[in-house]
Amino acid sequence: MFRTQYDSDISIYSPEGRLYQxxxxxxxxxxxxxxxGLKSKTHAVVVTLMRSxxxxxxxxxxxxxxxxxxxxxxxxxxxxxxxxxxxxxxETLHHKFVYGSxxxxxxxxxxxxxxxxxxxxxxxxxxxxxxxxxxxxxxGKTHLYQTSPSGNCFSxxxxxxxxxxxxxxxxxxxxxxxxxxxxxxxxxxxGVKALKESSxxxxxxxxxxxxxxxxxxxxxxxxxxxxxQTYLDQILQTxxxxxxxxENENEKDxxxxxxxxxxx
Amino acid sequence: MQPKKKTLxxxxxxxxxxxxxxxDGVILASDxxxxxxxxxxxxxxxxxxxxxxxxxxxGTGEFSDFQEITKILRQKIIxxxxxxxxxxxxxxxxxxxxxxxxxxVLYGRRNKFNPLWNDVVVAGFEKGKVHMGTVDLWGSYFxxxxxxxxxxxxxxxxxxxKAYKKDMERDKALEVLRDCLTVLFYRDCxxxxxxxxxxxxxxxxxxxxxxxxxxxxxxxxxxxxxx
Numbered sequence: 001m002f003r004t005q006y007d008s009d010i011s012i013y014s015p016e017g018r019l020y021q022x023x024x025x026x027x028x029x030x031x032x033x034x035x036x037g038l039k040s041k042t043h044a045v046v047v048t049l050m051r052s053x054x055x056x057x058x059x060x061x062x063x064x065x066x067x068x069x070x071x072x073x074x075x076x077x078x079x080x081x082x083x084x085x086x087x088x089x090x091e092t093l094h095h096k097f098v099y100g101s102x103x104x105x106x107x108x109x110x111x112x113x114x115x116x117x118x119x120x121x122x123x124x125x126x127x128x129x130x131x132x133x134x135x136x137x138x139x140g141k142t143h144l145y146q147t148s149p150s151g152n153c154f155s156x157x158x159x160x161x162x163x164x165x166x167x168x169x170x171x172x173x174x175x176x177x178x179x180x181x182x183x184x185x186x187x188x189x190x191g192v193k194a195l196k197e198s199s200x201x202x203x204x205x206x207x208x209x210x211x212x213x214x215x216x217x218x219x220x221x222x223x224x225x226x227x228x229q230t231y232l233d234q235i236l237q238t239x240x241x242x243x244x245x246x247e248n249e250n251e252k253d254x255x256x257x258x259x260x261x262x263x264x
Numbered sequence: 265m266q267p268k269k270k271t272l273x274x275x276x277x278x279x280x281x282x283x284x285x286x287x288d289g290v291i292l293a294s295d296x297x298x299x300x301x302x303x304x305x306x307x308x309x310x311x312x313x314x315x316x317x318x319x320x321x322x323g324t325g326e327f328s329d330f331q332e333i334t335k336i337l338r339q340k341i342i343x344x345x346x347x348x349x350x351x352x353x354x355x356x357x358x359x360x361x362x363x364x365x366x367x368x369v370l371y372g373r374r375n376k377f378n379p380l381w382n383d384v385v386v387a388g389f390e391k392g393k394v395h396m397g398t399v400d401l402w403g404s405y406f407x408x409x410x411x412x413x414x415x416x417x418x419x420x421x422x423x424x425x426k427a428y429k430k431d432m433e434r435d436k437a438l439e440v441l442r443d444c445l446t447v448l449f450y451r452d453c454x455x456x457x458x459x460x461x462x463x464x465x466x467x468x469x470x471x472x473x474x475x476x477x478x479x480x481x482x483x484x485x486x487x488x489x490x491x
Contacts, residue, residue, distance in 0.1 A: 099357070100364035107347045139355065 010120060010127070021127065022120055025149035028129035029161060032075035034198045035062055036160035036168050037133040037144045038191055040182045043215030044135035044142040046073035047191035049162075049199055050208045063212045063222050067092040069102045069137050071212050071220040075162035076130035076149075084112060084128060084147075105136030105143040109153050117151030131161045137215050164198035171197045184213060192231050204232055270378040274326035276300055278311040279454045280416030281322035281385045282444055283396050284424060285409040286437035289465035290387050290394045292320060293441045295449075296474050297456040298327045304456055312462045314469045316341055319359040319388035320462050321366075324414040325401065326381035333380055336369065337362060359388025359395040363405070371403025383413040389464050412444075415452040420444035442477055449479055 006012050007020035014020060035048040050059035060078065065071045066088045074081040088108055095103035112132070119125045127149035134145040146161065147153045158176045160168035171194040179187065188211060196204060206225035209232065214220040281294045298306035311330065312322040315337050323330030341357055348355045357365075363386040373379050379401040387396040397407035410424040427440045441461070449455050457479060462471040 098365055098368050099361040101358070101361050104348075104355075110347065 029131035038158035283411035
């Protein structure tokens, strides 16, 4: 993205009809570490890569509970995310108090979209520099939404946001057709595998991988590190098996060579 | 100084509303009278009205406040339709949600010492089951299989409690209601012999036109041969 003379204020259009400040805000989302979400008919899952600024500090939390049936994963400015999280928690709580029922995920996402858009068209305000992946289970259906600083909200079968998210997205695009019928365990495994695609040089450990699930007979729950480790182990095991197979094949070739020599 | 603009006492009033669950749904019943004190003033009002395709409400007490409640609820349905993404009817507000919302409204009004002077029955069909309950002018919320408001609480409820069986037949349910309405006509001075029934099943709402029920007014002691 190049600096132009049309990007100094949110209220200035470029000649091509673009609002650069909004696009720069979306760039803030792209700088955050990867967060991805995917859903089946019965469950919705988010998986995140939690960065830590140095060895001494803790890993930055990226998954938050909104209500018993809904939660979010964030990418971008964490402080902005907290404001939106507070808003969502208020909306769900108010709905429960007045109507005695769970607020449908789609409704709170619509309210969020309106709220986000307001900041793109008001004097003295800036767009929220955070993208959310909202997962929820209500009305007997699973939901996965992405919100962005522009105020656009879309529903997804699977999506990834943040840095290096394209690799995760490619993995999800390849596999999403089989997601609807999967059980929870397999769904989470796909999520972790997708995260591995965009983890780059960073090794996945139970401390820097965050997983949360929600669905039928499953309240929104952030998985404990030990549970996360079991999924990481399964991934390593499959990889390990492939490695061992390759090793065995190499050994067989070596044996064949030695035999030939002996016959000589 | 502004004059007091609060509900001090009910003026045009409706008497009892009865409700009973049966095998396939629920039936509500009431008479069509709006009393002006002891005067039987408005003899063809509707104290049971539909709110959505699957919910009705019935009202005892101040009739203008009941009309206001009807307005408030129907407006809420319209507002909610805008939020619901799918635009499908089954995703609109459920009877239990309407019931909960109404109880918050009435409780809020009572806290301001400006109540909507009613005892409202909310009944409907959701998720394959019947939901029925009541909210009153103080904001008290109840759910039950048999409901009666106004004088019905004293005259009809004991009779309904004796006769009610879970998953009873439609005809039996109607029989119980008609019996209770008759008793109320005999004993409650603020009633007339003109009734409306509202039936809710999974198919939706059906509110009948007014009907009369036979009553006997010959005083037994003065019959020929008895004295």
